[in-house]
Amino acid sequence: MSLYSGLSAEQLRVEFEEVKQQYDEFKARGLDLNMARGKPSPAQLDMSLDIFDSVNALNGYKALDGTDCRNYGNLTGLDECKTIFAQALGVQNNNIIVFGNSSLNIMFDYISQCMVKGAGAEPWMQQGKIKFACPVPGYDRHFSILEYFGIEMVNVPMLETGPDMDVLEELVKDSSVKGMFCVPKYSNPQGYTFSDETVRRIAALKPAAPDFRIIWDNAYFVHDISSEGDSLLNIFPEAEKNGTEDMIIEVASTSKISFPGAGVAVLSASENNIRMIKQRMNAQIIGHDKINQLRHARVLKDANGMREYMKRHAAILKPKFDIVLKTLDRDLMGLGIAEWTHPNGGYFVSLDVMHGCAKRVVELCRLAGVVLTNAGATFPYGLDPNDTNIRIAPSYPSLDELRDAMQLVCIAVKLAALEKLIEEAE
Amino acid sequence: MSLYSGLSAEQLRVEFEEVKQQYDEFKARGLDLNMARGKPSPAQLDMSLDIFDSVNALNGYKALDGTDCRNYGNLTGLDECKTIFAQALGVQNNNIIVFGNSSLNIMFDYISQCMVKGAGAEPWMQQGKIKFACPVPGYDRHFSILEYFGIEMVNVPMLETGPDMDVLEELVKDSSVKGMFCVPKYSNPQGYTFSDETVRRIAALKPAAPDFRIIWDNAYFVHDISSEGDSLLNIFPEAEKNGTEDMIIEVASTSKISFPGAGVAVLSASENNIRMIKQRMNAQIIGHDKINQLRHARVLKDANGMREYMKRHAAILKPKFDIVLKTLDRDLMGLGIAEWTHPNGGYFVSLDVMHGCAKRVVELCRLAGVVLTNAGATFPYGLDPNDTNIRIAPSYPSLDELRDAMQLVCIAVKLAALEKLIEEAE
Numbered sequence: 109m110s111l112y113s114g115l116s117a118e119q120l121r122v123e124f125e126e127v128k129q130q131y132d133e134f135k136a137r138g139l140d141l142n143m144a145r146g147k148p149s150p151a152q153l154d155m156s157l158d159i160f161d162s163v164n165a166l167n168g169y170k171a172l173d174g175t176d177c178r179n180y181g182n183l184t185g186l187d188e189c190k191t192i193f194a195q196a197l198g199v200q201n202n203n204i205i206v207f208g209n210s211s212l213n214i215m216f217d218y219i220s221q222c223m224v225k226g227a228g229a230e231p232w233m234q235q236g237k238i239k240f241a242c243p244v245p246g247y248d249r250h251f252s253i254l255e256y257f258g259i260e261m262v263n264v265p266m267l268e269t270g271p272d273m274d275v276l277e278e279l280v281k282d283s284s285v286k287g288m289f290c291v292p293k294y295s296n297p298q299g300y301t302f303s304d305e306t307v308r309r310i311a312a313l314k315p316a317a318p319d320f321r322i323i324w325d326n327a328y329f330v331h332d333i334s335s336e337g338d339s340l341l342n343i344f345p346e347a348e349k350n351g352t353e354d355m356i357i358e359v360a361s362t363s364k365i366s367f368p369g370a371g372v373a374v375l376s377a378s379e380n381n382i383r384m385i386k387q388r389m390n391a392q393i394i395g396h397d398k399i400n401q402l403r404h405a406r407v408l409k410d411a412n413g414m415r416e417y418m419k420r421h422a423a424i425l426k427p428k429f430d431i432v433l434k435t436l437d438r439d440l441m442g443l444g445i446a447e448w449t450h451p452n453g454g455y456f457v458s459l460d461v462m463h464g465c466a467k468r469v470v471e472l473c474r475l476a477g478v479v480l481t482n483a484g485a486t487f488p489y490g491l492d493p494n495d496t497n498i499r500i501a502p503s504y505p506s507l508d509e510l511r512d513a514m515q516l517v518c519i520a521v522k523l524a525a526l527e528k529l530i531e532e533a534e
Numbered sequence: 535m536s537l538y539s540g541l542s543a544e545q546l547r548v549e550f551e552e553v554k555q556q557y558d559e560f561k562a563r564g565l566d567l568n569m570a571r572g573k574p575s576p577a578q579l580d581m582s583l584d585i586f587d588s589v590n591a592l593n594g595y596k597a598l599d600g601t602d603c604r605n606y607g608n609l610t611g612l613d614e615c616k617t618i619f620a621q622a623l624g625v626q627n628n629n630i631i632v633f634g635n636s637s638l639n640i641m642f643d644y645i646s647q648c649m650v651k652g653a654g655a656e657p658w659m660q661q662g663k664i665k666f667a668c669p670v671p672g673y674d675r676h677f678s679i680l681e682y683f684g685i686e687m688v689n690v691p692m693l694e695t696g697p698d699m700d701v702l703e704e705l706v707k708d709s710s711v712k713g714m715f716c717v718p719k720y721s722n723p724q725g726y727t728f729s730d731e732t733v734r735r736i737a738a739l740k741p742a743a744p745d746f747r748i749i750w751d752n753a754y755f756v757h758d759i760s761s762e763g764d765s766l767l768n769i770f771p772e773a774e775k776n777g778t779e780d781m782i783i784e785v786a787s788t789s790k791i792s793f794p795g796a797g798v799a800v801l802s803a804s805e806n807n808i809r810m811i812k813q814r815m816n817a818q819i820i821g822h823d824k825i826n827q828l829r830h831a832r833v834l835k836d837a838n839g840m841r842e843y844m845k846r847h848a849a850i851l852k853p854k855f856d857i858v859l860k861t862l863d864r865d866l867m868g869l870g871i872a873e874w875t876h877p878n879g880g881y882f883v884s885l886d887v888m889h890g891c892a893k894r895v896v897e898l899c900r901l902a903g904v905v906l907t908n909a910g911a912t913f914p915y916g917l918d919p920n921d922t923n924i925r926i927a928p929s930y931p932s933l934d935e936l937r938d939a940m941q942l943v944c945i946a947v948k949l950a951a952l953e954k955l956i957e958e959a960e
Binding site: 145147148150153156157160161163164165169176177178179180181182208209210212213216217220223224231233234249252253255256257363367368369370387388390391392393394395396397398399400 | 571573574576579582583586587589590591595602603604605606607608634635636638639642643646649650657659660675678679681682683789793794795796813814816817818819820821822823824825826
């Protein structure tokens with residue numbers, strides 16, 4: 109295949125007619141497929157059916173320390189559940205709090221706490237306009253939290269090594285910049301893992317704001333797909349070297365290990381932060397669902413058990429990522445109209461199409477029965493400045509559905525590019 | 535027995551020596567019993583063991599509408615779970631949101647929302663000093679929420695009919711008074727149920743603050759102990775007559791129906807309030823634990839199923855409340871040093887001892903191995919102005935333990951009174 113940019117007006121029209129016919133054929137098939145979110149597939153969920161019966165009358169409902177998990181009590185979570193995450197994240201149990209089923213909820217509540225009570229300084233709500241650095245493209249639900257609280261979002265470009273640290277280091281000289289959300293391993297949507305240098309530079313940040321907080325959303329901490337997964341440097345020891353450990357709030361969950369709707373989520377933080385969070389939790393809740401924590405501790409057993417468990421997920425996910433990447437290679441390589449990432453883990457592939465074409469590609473797919481994540485969703489306020497980024501979420505569809513869907517995506521990428529090139533040629 | 539106030543100094547000393555000896559005998563027995571909180575007993579929790587197996591590979595994990603409850607999605611909760619609570623609370627399903635395991639968490643988050651985003655007016659945090667009316671004695675965890683957010687608490691006396699409405703109606707003329715927490719049925723700690731007139735007067739309140747909110751903590755909505763339980767007037771139809779339905783935020787839970795640590799909690803509110811809460815939840819969480827919602831829907835079945843279920847709890851709790859009341863009658867009646875309530879449901883008996891003696895009674899019990907709720911806990915800031923109120927929580931101990939504990943409580947009440955009367959006589 110040759111570069112679209114090298115085609116004459118006549119060649120563009122010929123190519124357009126051909127691609128348009130392929131598109132119309134797809135449309136006639138009446139596909140009905142939703143690839144908007146990173147949802148595990150039923151086959152992945154079936155892996156965890158043992159969780160249901162791991163706590164019951166037969167198998168008991170008491171924690172290792174004898175706690176009757178059915179009753180009230182235990183603010184920070186079961187110790188055996190803390191241990192699994194502490195091992196996997198490389199922290200101590202007393203730096204871990206186990207919550208309910210949602211790390212998003214943990215992050216929202218933490219920002220809410222900072223708004224109302226501050227992070228060691230004045231409440232954020234009493235500091236006038238405040239801002240967050242937002243690596244872009246990024247995770248739409250991070251942006252939604254910031255938008256809800258009226259925190260201004262400032263874009264920071266994501267490189268293959270993580271956020272552009274030159275930009276970030278400059279930005280944090282502004283004391284109204286109070287923090288950053290990021291996904292340091294298998295970033296959403298690119299699947300990039302922050303380099304050791306990036307982690308060290310983040311740990312060494314000296315923000316003007318004393319109450320600067322980085323929400324280290326380690327959503328994919330054990331979520332390798334390739335047998336050689338990426339390795340993320342543990343940020344806490346690096347932060348301790350710089351005395352910045354209070355700057356980091358890490359979260360993780362089993363949403364994509366056991367059940368997205370009924371897993372457990374954890375927070376890891378410094379002693380100071382744990383103390384402030386416990387102070388809030390003391391007023392907020394008597395204790396999260398210990399029964400579900402016990403279920404997870406019993407089934408996952410330890411960090412190694414969890415990693416072994418994740419290999420079974422990888423075995424299901426790998427063929428899906430292969431389809432995405434092979435179809436993109438086959439249908440779009442060499443046309444000069446798209447670029448995409450090649451993640452070793454996580455849940456997404458990031459696809460950049462011709463400037464000004466992302467919305468159109470998503471629309472074309474939708475009209476042919478395949479719902480993708482909204483174009484723009486990967487940027488604050490839904491505004492992709494170049495209208496170029498599309499998040500591909502291959503986990504939920506079956507292999508056959510995914511083959512069809514990716515073929516359609518590639519056709520839509522070509523069609524949108526051709527429409528634009530023809531319009532420009534006229 | 536005769537009134538302590540009628541005894542001579544000599545008679546007081548004789549009585550003191552006798553009671554002191556009874557106390558010392560108890561102390562020598564080395565009891566070890568915690569009655570600080572309203573925890574269901576293991577026997578009550580054993581009622582719900584079926585919940586564990588109600589959702590599993592064999593029994594399935596899909597909701598009635600086909601939703602795979604294991605996966606992401608469903609912000610406001612499963613419809614079959616909403617229906618049970620909607621029936622029991624006398625509201626519509628679309629006025630219900632099902633959350634996680636904690637109604638306390640729902641209440642905290644709602645106040646947090648009001649602080650940051652307001653309740654239809656300016657954020658509470660931007661309105662300077664604000665206050666809440668607090669029926670006293672009341673529930674310590676309500677006070678903790680208010681204290682956490684720095685909301686000033688103003689005492690309103692609880693009568694047998696509910697909050698003193700004359701005081702409350704006067705208080706809400708102050709526009710800085712933004713709301714009230716209350717437990718309208720089987721109040722904590724007295725077990726009083728608001729009279730129909732009180733409910734109507736609350737629904738008819740015309741607070742100066744347009745963003746006044748009543749947290750209607752219906753914690754004991756189906757928690758009768760006597761066969762003839764109290765009846766609480768449904769406040770929403772009354773509020774609608776007055777156009778005050780946005781003023782009411784009702785919460786309830788299964789914490790004392792199934793498992794305190796692993797139940798489900800719900801909120802019921804007007805369309806306006808549901809919309810604002812959903813707006814927050816959209817940024818806060820993808821969905822609460824639907825698997826646990828499904829477990830509860832399957833086991834409780836419907837509102838009648840839930841009420842039948844509660845009769846089994848009552849059968850366990852009734853003998854315990856009987857021990858409390860019979861022991862108080864036997865050991866303290868006619869001495870003029872204590873008064874107590876006779877609830878038809880809920881989890882507590884409220885015991886008022888001689889002025890200035892509550893702390894001492896709790897201390898005496900603690901020194902003899904029985905931990906009661908801290909004296910003062912039933913008042914804002916832990917300050918019982920007369921040092922008189924003690925909350926008795928009889929649910930957790932066995933019948934034998936409770937007999938001992940209540941005998942000790944009565945001895946301690948007498949001893950503290952005698953200490954005080956002797957001191958005053960000297």
